[in-house]
Amino acid sequence: MAKVLVVTSGKGGVGKTTSTAALxxxxxxxxxxxxxxxxxxxxxxxxxxxxxxxxxxYDLINVIxxxxxxxxxxxxxxxxxxxxxxxxSQTRDKDALTAEGVDKVIGELREKFDWIIxxxxxxxxxxxxxxxxxxxYAVVVTNPEVSSVRDSDRIIGMLDSTTAKxxxxxxxxxxxxxxxxxxxxxxxxxxxxxxxxxxxxSIPLLGIIPESEEVLRASNLGSPVTISSPQSPPARAxxxxxxxxxxxxxxxxxxxxxxxxxxxxxxxxx
Amino acid sequence: xxxxxxxxGRSRSSAPVARDRLQILLAHERAGTDGQESxxxxxxxxxxxxxxxxxxxxxxxxxxxKVDRGTSVSMLEIDIEVPALEKKKLREVR
Numbered sequence: 188m189a190k191v192l193v194v195t196s197g198k199g200g201v202g203k204t205t206s207t208a209a210l211x212x213x214x215x216x217x218x219x220x221x222x223x224x225x226x227x228x229x230x231x232x233x234x235x236x237x238x239x240x241x242x243x244x245y246d247l248i249n250v251i252x253x254x255x256x257x258x259x260x261x262x263x264x265x266x267x268x269x270x271x272x273x274x275x276s277q278t279r280d281k282d283a284l285t286a287e288g289v290d291k292v293i294g295e296l297r298e299k300f301d302w303i304i305x306x307x308x309x310x311x312x313x314x315x316x317x318x319x320x321x322x323x324y325a326v327v328v329t330n331p332e333v334s335s336v337r338d339s340d341r342i343i344g345m346l347d348s349t350t351a352k353x354x355x356x357x358x359x360x361x362x363x364x365x366x367x368x369x370x371x372x373x374x375x376x377x378x379x380x381x382x383x384x385x386x387x388x389s390i391p392l393l394g395i396i397p398e399s400e401e402v403l404r405a406s407n408l409g410s411p412v413t414i415s416s417p418q419s420p421p422a423r424a425x426x427x428x429x430x431x432x433x434x435x436x437x438x439x440x441x442x443x444x445x446x447x448x449x450x451x452x453x454x455x456x457x
Numbered sequence: 458x459x460x461x462x463x464x465x466g467r468s469r470s471s472a473p474v475a476r477d478r479l480q481i482l483l484a485h486e487r488a489g490t491d492g493q494e495s496x497x498x499x500x501x502x503x504x505x506x507x508x509x510x511x512x513x514x515x516x517x518x519x520x521x522x523k524v525d526r527g528t529s530v531s532m533l534e535i536d537i538e539v540p541a542l543e544k545k546k547l548r549e550v551r
Contacts, residue, residue, distance in 0.1 A: 332475075336479055337483065340486070340487070341486075344487070373472070376471070376472045377470070379475050383472070387479055
């Protein structure tokens with residue numbers, strides 16, 4: 188059965204789009220059918236990070252408004268054949284995104300794919316609400332920094348109250364993904380420790396992605412880091428996170444100053 | 458001492474401060490977003506203020522009410538800051 192996952196955060200610039208691309212590509216490389224959906228209408232970027240910016244013909248809004256079929260708007264990734272992207276509209280107003288429209292598109296995607304990964308826009312407005320509405324799972328992307336943690340707390344509250352799952356008495360399965368983690372600064376007490384963030388937000392840990400030039404390099408190249416440099420520390424962390432999403436119980440590797448390869452083990456909460 | 462702190466990185470240890478500030482702030486914000494709780498707090502706030510105002514002039518912002526929900530014990534904290542009363546005035550209100 189198809190699983191709908193929202194990648195969300197509240198705060199902008201913490202790595203939602205990068206994480207959507209990297210997790211999507213990691214899951215697709217295990218042979219599952221994955222679609223990544225950009226919900227940031229007016230400020231789309233998932234197409235760019237995925238290297239599909241010149242292949243966009245139709246978008247999510249065209250499908251919602253009946254101007255194109257879903258199959259016309261889906262772009263198949265050239266490197267991983269089980270990975271597709273549904274871009275957002277760059278020109279339309281964000282009001283073009285309607286609850287009924289999103290409902291219909293997610294329904295259709297559920298028939299075609301194993302994983303539907305929704306890249307949420309920043310903020311707590313309608314775009315973010317619609318991106319999380321149908322979610323079965325949520326990845327809350329958080330930087331170890333006060334404003335990001337505060338916004339994540341707000342988003343967790345919304346996941347527990349304004350989603351379809353919450354309204355039917357269920358629960359969205361929420362996971363914390365710490366990104367831009369700098370082991371050196373954390374060791375020197377200059378950066379919130381993952382344990383602190385976990386204690387404050389109290390949702391289980393999906394992974395810790397170290398700050399790395401490989402992530403910037405990947406977006407420069409238009410390739411998810413899990414495709415462009417699969418052996419790099421951030422890519423390994425994303426692969427681990429993807430396995431955890433699949434239900435595997437593996438310990439979270441905490442990146443260390445020595446490039447994260449000699450990570451000591453840290454038990455994730457569940 | 459300043460040099461030692463710099464050498465051992467003690468003075469740069471700002472993460473614990475960040476953690477403590479967040480814990481206090483979020484405890485407050487979570488209480489505020491819970492519909493029922495926030496309604497109760499608003500009612501308490503206006504009624505307590507009303508009673509105090511009958512006797513002492515007090516600023517609306519100087520009445521702080523907080524609920525800390527614990528597993529076994531919950532605490533209702535009411536913090537009222539009153540202006541320094543002159544003796545004469547105090548006698549009047551009495």
